[in-house]
Amino acid sequence: MQISFSLAEEPDQITAEKGRKLFAGESLFVKGVVAMSGLPEADRMEVCFAGRSNVGKSSLINALTGTKGLARASNTPGRTQEINYFTQGPELYLVDLPGYGYANAPLAVVEKWQKLLKRYLSGRQTLRRAFVLIDSRHGVKDVDEEIMSLLDSSAVTFQCVMTKADKVKLKDRDRVIEQVRTALARHPAAYPEIVLTSSEKGDGIATLRSIICGLE
Numbered sequence: 001m002q003i004s005f006s007l008a009e010e011p012d013q014i015t016a017e018k019g020r021k022l023f024a025g026e027s028l029f030v031k032g033v034v035a036m037s038g039l040p041e042a043d044r045m046e047v048c049f050a051g052r053s054n055v056g057k058s059s060l061i062n063a064l065t066g067t068k069g070l071a072r073a074s075n076t077p078g079r080t081q082e083i084n085y086f087t088q089g090p091e092l093y094l095v096d097l098p099g100y101g102y103a104n105a106p107l108a109v110v111e112k113w114q115k116l117l118k119r120y121l122s123g124r125q126t127l128r129r130a131f132v133l134i135d136s137r138h139g140v141k142d143v144d145e146e147i148m149s150l151l152d153s154s155a156v157t158f159q160c161v162m163t164k165a166d167k168v169k170l171k172d173r174d175r176v177i178e179q180v181r182t183a184l185a186r187h188p189a190a191y192p193e194i195v196l197t198s199s200e201k202g203d204g205i206a207t208l209r210s211i212i213c214g215l216e
Contacts, residue, residue: 003192005160005181011210019209025089027065032082036119040085042126046093047212049161050147051133053099056163059199060133061086061096064209071096081113083120091216093126121154128215129191130158131208136165136196139176140183152189159191160184161208166198 011019033039051057058071065088084096098113121130130151134140151158160180165173177194184190195211197204 003185003190005184005190005192005194007177008193008195008204008207008211010207015210015214016206019206019211019213022092022213023065023088023209025091026087027067027070027089027094028087029070030085030087030093032084034082035116036123039083039120039124040093042124044091044093044126045128045216046095046124046126047129047131047215048095048097048127049131049133050097050158051099051163052135052141052143055099055133055135056199057096057099057133060161060163060197060208061094063197063199063202063205064212065094081109083116092212095127118150118154121151121156127156129212130156131161131195132158133161133163134180136162136168136173136176139179145183145186148183148187148190152187154189156189157191158187158189159193159195159211161195161197161204163197163199165196165203166201 030040031038049057049061061071062068065086070086071084081098086094086096088094097117121127132144132147132151134144148158162177162180168176180194195204195208197208199205
């Protein structure tokens with residue numbers, strides 16, 4: 001059966017308030033992890049965010065938490081090869097995976113990171129969902145297909161979050177959404193709903209908060 005991959009609807013008032021309360025707690029950076037042995041204790045639910053370099057991952061995490069500068073963007077794509085952990089109140093870890101598409105990273109660094117990523121995705125029992133960020137201006141690229149295939153093989157449900165929706169004209173955005181839907185249909189681990197966001201305008205932030213809150 002063909003999955004439609006509809007756009008996520010805005011939450012009702014009660015659901016939105018639950019999401020707001022979850023993200024009203026203090027947001028703190030915990031640590032950057034370079035090996036599985038460095039992961040914090042698996043004592044709460046966690047969600048992770050993956051995306052190509054410069055897709056707007058740091059901006060999205062900052063918008064979700066309402067904490068400016070919590071996640072810091074690197075000006076050099078592929079430079080930071082750490083899994084960054086943030087607490088969101090006492091109930092949730094937000095996990096920032098390094099940007100992929102390693103234009104400036106040495107091959108040995110890339111291989112080491114890929115091994116760590118695969119071990120993390122397949123071995124972290126408290127990981128409830130991965131969010132794969134796709135730039136609304138560009139759609140799904142080959143490197144995005146690679147991370148989606150890795151999530152398929154790791155049996156980790158992932159949901160597509162389209163970023164920078166405000167940067168695209170409506171007719172162009174509709175075309176990109178169709179391209180994204182076609183790409184997602186090839187991946188069995190893809191959750192059948194797309195979240196359209198703009199960190200700058202705040203669009204889709206309440207929706208994404210509510211989705212995360214509903215995973216508990």
